[in-house]
Structure formats: structure tokens, C-alpha cells
Amino acid sequence: MSTSESDYLQHYNIHNYDTPLCTVDMCIFSVLNDSVNVLLVKRSEHPERGKWALPGGFVHPEKDQTLDDTAYRKLFEKTGVASPYLEQVGTFGNNSRDPRGWSLTIAYFALINSSDITLSANESSERAQWVPIHELNDYCPMAFDHLTLFTHCYERLKNKVQYTSLPINLLQEEFTLSELQQLFEILLNKHLDRKAFRRRFLDADIIEETGNMRASHTRPAKLYRAKQLGAEHYFLRSIEGPRS
Amino acid sequence: MSTSESDYLQHYNIHNYDTPLCTVDMCIFSVLNDSVNVLLVKRSEHPERGKWALPGGFVHPEKDQTLDDTAYRKLFEKTGVASPYLEQVGTFGNNSRDPRGWSLTIAYFALINSSDITLSANESSERAQWVPIHELNDYCPMAFDHLTLFTHCYERLKNKVQYTSLPINLLQEEFTLSELQQLFEILLNKHLDRKAFRRRFLDADIIEETGNMRASHTRPAKLYRAKQLGAEHYFLRSIEGPRS
DNA sequence: ATAATAGTGTCTTTAAGACATTATGCG
DNA sequence: CGCATAATGTCTTAAAGACACTATTAT
Incomplete structure (x- = not known):
């Protein structure tokens, strides 16, 4: 019964266990024409193809050393901005938010000056677009629970403005x-x-x-x-x- | 090339992808004898056997419908308290915090009145114990990055006391x-x-x-x-x- | 000179800190 | 009564709101 930690680790295989899908989603805010905008992409792949979504993607254990690396990578892919203000807002996980199974996403928000960025559509040819937040409902339905994620990020932003x-x-x-x-x-x-x-x-x-x-x-x-x-x-x- | 979403989902297999280990860790605070205490367990299993750790465990897709379910389940297992104040503090993920591989933990803090609870050691026979936070260094080394998790939770608590x-x-x-x-x-x-x-x-x-x-x-x-x-x-x- | 926006002076208001004073119970 | 702790009165202080006033530029 008494094995060493190195023995234990040698026989440990992560794929033996049922584990959630892990993604990072970004709520990227900017101010354009006197209103707060958020960057959305139109999904070009299943699931939820054709719906609007927050830019994001899977945590990639080979590419990313840390969770923040995933967030910065996604942000850079979409906007070309290398080091904006970035803040983790919260993690949302359950068995119903993604049809592929039990999934979990870490939501971040970023604040960038719109003149710093050039929207790029190169990655998986998704088109990114600024959407004024008061128009967000017109873009419903949004993919997955992204409206909830957005709402949490926006509330966090609005609270922080106060103090x-x-x-x-x-x-x-x-x-x-x-x-x-x-x-x-x-x-x-x-x-x-x-x-x-x-x-x-x-x-x-x-x-x-x-x-x-x-x-x-x-x-x-x-x-x-x-x-x-x-x-x-x-x-x-x-x-x-x-x-x- | 053009498949339907249901076709796509039928052939989707989560185990084809490399994905992080997902756990939840709880920083359970209470006040005892005029000082702030945190509930720690001595790990009875590999890895990091014998070290002190925050109570926590794997997100269990069968047992838990949501992430908060995982947190409430862990809390109840350790303390018998059913519905305390619970708040998600942050998610910590990287390739070095757990020797088993790329892992990610969602840290929660809970506030409970110490007279409400009966410490239980039944689950995996780990012994739970209140530790005054000014003694935390004496219990080092703590398992994994749990000292970091604790520090973030304690800072959050101290900040919220102010306002x-x-x-x-x-x-x-x-x-x-x-x-x-x-x-x-x-x-x-x-x-x-x-x-x-x-x-x-x-x-x-x-x-x-x-x-x-x-x-x-x-x-x-x-x-x-x-x-x-x-x-x-x-x-x-x-x-x-x-x-x- | 006028329009428009930048920047200041200063009075009021709000909620907190300081600290003395009063109130109420028990031995 | 006298001690200890509960509860209040009231003055001062810090930072915000209100709002009038002055400053600087282009046209």
C-alpha cells in the first residue's frame, strides 16, 4: 500500500479521469464614439456556429505555461495588443453551458484604447467586431452563456469605476x-x-x-x-x- | 466540410484533447479565541502526502452540476455546514503547481461561525484542524501553492472588511x-x-x-x-x- | 469681442474620527 | 457605592458636491 510519490506519479494518467473542458473567454472593453464597446466574434465553427461570442478558446497545456498566458495569447490573436490591463473576473462551470459536456471557462476582462488595435480575422477566420454594449441585446442570441459572462465583466467594470x-x-x-x-x-x-x-x-x-x-x-x-x-x-x- | 452541429457533437470526444486537471480549494475562515483561523487538512494521499493543505478536491462531473456545487460539497464534507457565506476568489492554473501535470484550481473562501461546526475526519480520513493565521508559517511547507491561495483569499477578506x-x-x-x-x-x-x-x-x-x-x-x-x-x-x- | 472649454475659489454637505459624558447592570 | 461595559452627545476633520468665477485659445 505504501508507494513513494515518484511511483505514484509514474502510474498517474490524467486521461483515466473524467474532467471538465477548460476555456478562457475575454471581455475586451474599449470606448468608441462616446460609448462602451465590447469585442465580439462570429463563431465560424461548431458548436453554436454563426452566433456571436466573446473571443476565447481552450487552455492549451503545450502553448501556455499559465492561465494568464492563455488569456494574453487569445487577446493578442484577436487584437494584436500585447500588454493591456487584464483582470480575472470569475470562473463559470457547469454541465449545461456547453453541449460538448461539463465545461468550465475563466472569464477575463481587458481594457484597451481602441486606437491601439487592428482587428484581425486571421485566426480561424473569425470576424471580430466592436459592439456598443447598449446594442448587445440586438445581437442575441449569443453563444453559450456568453451574455452572462459579459454581464459579470461589465458589472465588475462599473463597480471599479466607482472607487x-x-x-x-x-x-x-x-x-x-x-x-x-x-x-x-x-x-x-x-x-x-x-x-x-x-x-x-x-x-x-x-x-x-x-x-x-x-x-x-x-x-x-x-x-x-x-x-x-x-x-x-x-x-x-x-x-x-x-x-x- | 459542412457538418451539422449534432454530427459534430456525436464525434466529439473530450479525451482526444490535452486538458488541465481541475480542482476546487476552500479557504474556510472562522474566528476563535480572538484570532482569525483557517481550516487545514493534513494530506493522507500522494502527492504531497503529509503536508498541510486547504481542503479541496477534484471537480466531479458526475456528482456536481455546477462549480459552486463542488465547493459546497467539499465544504459540507469537511465541516458539516450546509450554507455558509461562500465567495469565489480566483482561479490559479499553470504547469508547475501540481506534479501530476498542468493543473488549475478554483479558490473559494467561506466564512463560518466556529460554533456551528463539527470537524469531521471521515472523508479519506484526513484530519481537519483550525490553524490561527499568524501560525501559518509554522505549518510550512504547505502542499502545492496553497500558501499562495490562502494569501489571495485572506487579502480579499481583509479588503472587504474595509468597505x-x-x-x-x-x-x-x-x-x-x-x-x-x-x-x-x-x-x-x-x-x-x-x-x-x-x-x-x-x-x-x-x-x-x-x-x-x-x-x-x-x-x-x-x-x-x-x-x-x-x-x-x-x-x-x-x-x-x-x-x- | 465672443464662444467654448480649461481651470480655480469657496461654501455646503456627509460621514468619519476624537473623546467626554451619561446609562445600566452586578457585586 | 463603585466598577465595567453599553450607549450617546457633540466637536473636529476629510473629502465630496454645488456652483460661481477667472483664464486662455481660435475665430
Whole structure:
């Protein structure tokens, strides 16, 4: 009965066990034309061929050393973006979400600036497309439980807008405070006070002037950058927005 | 080339693909003797036999309909507690965390009141034991990457103490405000002002008097209960604690 | 000069921290 | 009574909202 660990491992065969299918799905957000967009692909293969889906795919034990590698690989295949903000949102597993069997997917969300990317359709010739999130229902039915995955990712994003600096990652490296505020207003879907918004970010000591200005047909605005790229600051208080 | 989805599914065999091992690990917290404890088991089987580990096990496609089922099943096997607070923290997957191959684990944390539970050693005769978290290093080496999993779960817990009502789930159904405050002080490891603490919870309208009193050798205290069992309230401001 | 947007001054409001004071039970 | 803990009163402080005011550019 008493075998060594090396004996045990020598006779261990993963294929003797029933095990879930493992995939990673990406909810890639960007802001385009004053609205939040998510990147969707039209499935070109079974199952759920022809339906819209979040880009994703199987965890590939040969290609990927870690789970995050899978996520970055999928993201790069679809967008060409190498190192965006990436966050794991949750894992969804059950026996009904995929007709092939008990399956499990790890959902990630990514924030990228839309001008950074070139949509590519080369991988398995799936067409990727930005979809404004308020149009998402028009694209139903979505494949599998991807509407649920999207909803969880979007809720996470909306929550973090309230108490972190996270959305900075949706802008280009240099941005004005007005651009940042507009972005927050789109995400929160409400108007914010300019002075309060500026105070919040300036007092937090997380951005710095670049010395450059954004030209415009009115008064030029100072350009800022995040002091630490990809960092997210947690504010002690949530944004509340207008009082009644 | 053009097959139907049902044809496709008929010939699909999960065992043709290389796929990760899938497990669930539980970080079960409780408060005992004025300190936070976590439930650990001593592994009785290979691999990592004899090391301490978080209770957990394989996702079992026959037994479990959903991932949460796996978590609840493992929790019940170890503690006999049927419906505690449970939250998914994150999924950790790579090719080095388990000697059997590419493996992935979904980490959950649970909050339970220690008086609710009876530790059972019946399943695979592993002995479960409460370990105060400040002693965790003395129990090293822990199996696999379980110290990392624990750390992520503990960080999540500590963060949520700052801005949610979550720790209520560590107390019994009826509790005094002093007991609640003591609990927060243990979790945050700092003293809190009594008036501010009471205001915070009372103004949030999330607890109500039960009408009963906690007897003691001094002035009896009012007993409260959470208005909604298992609910977590998000405060707009984080607890900061004493100003230096 | 005017329009438009950038940026500031400053008063109010909210919820938290500090800390003294009062209340209530038991021995 | 006197001790210990429960519960409250009230002043201060930090950060947000409201909103008027000033600054800078193009046309």
C-alpha cells in the first residue's frame, strides 16, 4: 500500500479521469464614439456556429505555461495588443453551458484604447467586431452563456469605476483631465462635477503632467499620464455623483 | 466540410484533447479565541502526502452540476455546514503547481461561525484542524501553492472588511454591536472608535434589534441580527481607523 | 469681442474620527 | 457605592458636491 510519490506519479494518467473542458473567454472593453464597446466574434465553427461570442478558446497545456498566458495569447490573436490591463473576473462551470459536456471557462476582462488595435480575422477566420454594449441585446442570441459572462465583466467594470482609477487604462498614454472625466461619465452614465473630479485625481497623486498640451479650437488643456502604468488606485470614498 | 452541429457533437470526444486537471480549494475562515483561523487538512494521499493543505478536491462531473456545487460539497464534507457565506476568489492554473501535470484550481473562501461546526475526519480520513493565521508559517511547507491561495483569499477578506459588512457572516445569528466591533478590530488589527462604528452600521440600515439582550456581569447589550441573511452591504467610505 | 472649454475659489454637505459624558447592570 | 461595559452627545476633520468665477485659445 505504501508507494513513494515518484511511483505514484509514474502510474498517474490524467486521461483515466473524467474532467471538465477548460476555456478562457475575454471581455475586451474599449470606448468608441462616446460609448462602451465590447469585442465580439462570429463563431465560424461548431458548436453554436454563426452566433456571436466573446473571443476565447481552450487552455492549451503545450502553448501556455499559465492561465494568464492563455488569456494574453487569445487577446493578442484577436487584437494584436500585447500588454493591456487584464483582470480575472470569475470562473463559470457547469454541465449545461456547453453541449460538448461539463465545461468550465475563466472569464477575463481587458481594457484597451481602441486606437491601439487592428482587428484581425486571421485566426480561424473569425470576424471580430466592436459592439456598443447598449446594442448587445440586438445581437442575441449569443453563444453559450456568453451574455452572462459579459454581464459579470461589465458589472465588475462599473463597480471599479466607482472607487478606483482603473478606467485610465482605456485612454491613451497622454490624456487631459476633461477626457478622463468624460470617460467616467460615459461609464457611470451620469454627469460629474468638474472641480470634485479634478481634486479627486490630483490629490491622489497618481497622475503627473507630461508638460505637453492638447491643442483644440478653444483653450488648450494640460496633458497628464499615469505615474505607474497599469496601476490601479483605490480611493477611500466612492464617486457618488449629483445629489438628487 | 459542412457538418451539422449534432454530427459534430456525436464525434466529439473530450479525451482526444490535452486538458488541465481541475480542482476546487476552500479557504474556510472562522474566528476563535480572538484570532482569525483557517481550516487545514493534513494530506493522507500522494502527492504531497503529509503536508498541510486547504481542503479541496477534484471537480466531479458526475456528482456536481455546477462549480459552486463542488465547493459546497467539499465544504459540507469537511465541516458539516450546509450554507455558509461562500465567495469565489480566483482561479490559479499553470504547469508547475501540481506534479501530476498542468493543473488549475478554483479558490473559494467561506466564512463560518466556529460554533456551528463539527470537524469531521471521515472523508479519506484526513484530519481537519483550525490553524490561527499568524501560525501559518509554522505549518510550512504547505502542499502545492496553497500558501499562495490562502494569501489571495485572506487579502480579499481583509479588503472587504474595509468597505463591506461581510464579517457579520462570521458571527452567530444574534450579536451585539460590541461583538461586531471586536470582530472588525481583530480582522483589521487595529482599534476602532465605538461611536463611529455604531453609526456606520446603524445608519446603513442593515441590522435590526432582535428585542433580546446579551446578559453579562455589567450592563446588558442589545442583540441585533442582519436584516438579510448572507447579504453584504457596500459602504460608500472605507474604514480608516485612528488618525495616527 | 465672443464662444467654448480649461481651470480655480469657496461654501455646503456627509460621514468619519476624537473623546467626554451619561446609562445600566452586578457585586 | 463603585466598577465595567453599553450607549450617546457633540466637536473636529476629510473629502465630496454645488456652483460661481477667472483664464486662455481660435475665430
